[in-house]
Amino acid sequence: MDDHYGNFAPNQADQLAALWAQRQRLLVLTSDIRDAKGRLISLETSEFWSSSAQRAYSQRVEEIVNDVQGILDHLNDAQDQIWHNIRQLQNAGVR
Secondary structure (H helix, E strand, O other): OEOOOOOEOOOHHHHHHHHHHHHHHHHHHHHHHHHHHHHHHOOOOOOOOOOHHHHHHHHHHHHHHHHHHHHHHHHHHHHHHHHHHHHHHHHOOOO
16 A cells, blocks of 8 residues: 555555554645635625625635535545545554
C-alpha cells in the first residue's frame, strides 16, 4: 500500500500507521476548509443590496459556498474510507 506521499508501506503495521497519519492530515484539512466556509458565509450580503454588481457578488459567494460544501462532502467520504480501512486492519489483528 502506498501512503499519501507515494511511499510503499511494506507491512500491515506500516500500512496502519500510514492510514492513521493520512486520517490526521484529512481531519486538519477538513477543519481548515470548514473554517474557510464559515468565513465565506459571514460575507453574506445585505438584503438591501440592489445593484447588479452587488447581486452578482452575492450570487458568486453563494456558488463558492456550495462548491466548498461539495469539497467537504468528498473529504468526509475519504475520511470514511480511511476509517473503514483502519478498522479492517485492526480487525485483522494489526496493531
